[in-house]
Amino acid sequence: MSSLSLDVPIAPAPSWSYRIDIEDRFSSLCGYSSKRRIYVITQENIWRLWGDLFLQQACLEPASVYMMGDGEHYKSLETFEAIQNWLLAHGANRQSLLVAFGGGVVGDMAGFVAATYMRGVDYLQVPTTLLSQVDSSVGGKTAINLADGKNMVGAFCQPRHVHINLATLSTLDKRNYAAGMAEVIKYGFAMDLELFEYLESHREELANRDKSCLAHVIYSCCAIKSRIVAQDEKENGLRAVLNFGHTIGHVIERWGDYRRYLHGEAVAMGMVAAARISAHVRGLEHVQIDRLQNLLEFFALPTSLPLPFSVVNQYIGKDKKSSDTFVRFVVVPQPGQWEFVDLPFPFALEEYIGE
Numbered sequence: 001m002s003s004l005s006l007d008v009p010i011a012p013a014p015s016w017s018y019r020i021d022i023e024d025r026f027s028s029l030c031g032y033s034s035k036r037r038i039y040v041i042t043q044e045n046i047w048r049l050w051g052d053l054f055l056q057q058a059c060l061e062p063a064s065v066y067m068m069g070d071g072e073h074y075k076s077l078e079t080f081e082a083i084q085n086w087l088l089a090h091g092a093n094r095q096s097l098l099v100a101f102g103g104g105v106v107g108d109m110a111g112f113v114a115a116t117y118m119r120g121v122d123y124l125q126v127p128t129t130l131l132s133q134v135d136s137s138v139g140g141k142t143a144i145n146l147a148d149g150k151n152m153v154g155a156f157c158q159p160r161h162v163h164i165n166l167a168t169l170s171t172l173d174k175r176n177y178a179a180g181m182a183e184v185i186k187y188g189f190a191m192d193l194e195l196f197e198y199l200e201s202h203r204e205e206l207a208n209r210d211k212s213c214l215a216h217v218i219y220s221c222c223a224i225k226s227r228i229v230a231q232d233e234k235e236n237g238l239r240a241v242l243n244f245g246h247t248i249g250h251v252i253e254r255w256g257d258y259r260r261y262l263h264g265e266a267v268a269m270g271m272v273a274a275a276r277i278s279a280h281v282r283g284l285e286h287v288q289i290d291r292l293q294n295l296l297e298f299f300a301l302p303t304s305l306p307l308p309f310s311v312v313n314q315y316i317g318k319d320k321k322s323s324d325t326f327v328r329f330v331v332v333p334q335p336g337q338w339e340f341v342d343l344p345f346p347f348a349l350e351e352y353i354g355e
């Protein structure tokens with residue numbers, strides 16, 4: 001595969017942009033190594049599988065490597081503090097460079113550490129899961145969770161570069177692969193009909209992790225995301241479309257103590273609920289909800305809400321898109337099109353989707 005590249009030009013400073021490279025190997029980072037101390041934040045499992053090759057191909061000699069725990073529940077204030085102390089103990093300074101080597105949990109944590117350590121240091125994203133390659137490594141949303149709310153403490157902090165190596169998807173377990181596919185389906189169903197149809201017609205190839213299909217899909221998602229982030233870096237409006245399925249998805253993750261469901265699984269259930277709300281408020285046809293559900297279920301993703309409506313109603317007010325009087329939902333009147341609707345708060349899910 002020849003490599004693919006995209007730029008993410010951030011407004012209102014169009015001169016400032018960073019690249020996303022999609023390759024079948026780890027990109028060389030020699031240029032960085034010679035100039036500054038490098039600190040890698042990763043997890044045992046991914047580092048055992050890919051760490052040596054990464055250091056060799058990237059030509060890196062890190063000052064130190066930090067192993068985070070595996071799972072969304074490690075995106076916590078405790079881990080955040082431990083990493084800050086580790087950086088200080090290992091001599092990291094303002095010129096140091098952090099490298100997030102792993103999935104979305106590593107990327108969100110490393111990004112937030114980079115945003116705050118000594119008031120901000122540079123970082124690179126080297127995403128190794130499908131979810132992080134198509135979504136979380138791009139756009140600079142960094143955050144950690146509170147017990148009562150997902151991604152509640154964070155910052156917008158763009159990476160200097162996103163280096164995607166498709167080869168790492170070969171060792172991703174089935175459940176995490178499917179979870180990444182949920183975010184891919186989000187881009188298609190809510191933002192790009194052509195992509196959604198491609199996913200439907202190439203589902204077998206994608207289930208078999210065909211590299212050229214994956215390269216196409218990852219490039220398409222990154223292209224959509226970079227266009228949106230370039231216009232609305234700090235989510236003053238447009239960017240919230242990327243939250244399709246997340247409003248209820250985040251409640252599900254929190255309800256499961258960030259352990260029961262992977263982020264992508266919660267988003268899969270949240271998207272079907274949001275599609276049902278879309279049918280109620282914007283007339284999305286039921287046959288289109290079935291298309292969404294079939295595609296998600298093809299990848300063995302859950303699609304029925306696992307929690308009482310009352311829990312959704314109780315926690316939805318903590319969503320970052322909520323105000324005192326409404327909850328903002330991304331709805332889909334037709335596949336590939338989206339709208340925001342503000343539903344009154346206090347919220348009653350049963351009014352939009354029958355029990």
Ligand SMILES: O=C(O)C(=O)C[C@@H](O)[C@H](O)[C@H](O)COP(=O)(O)O
Pocket residue numbers: 135136138139141143150151183235239240242243246320
């Ligand atoms: O980048 C964004 O903007 C997104 O909303 C992408 C989401 O898929 C992602 O999960 C994001 O981290 C959720 O953001 P949040 O603001 O709802 O915490």
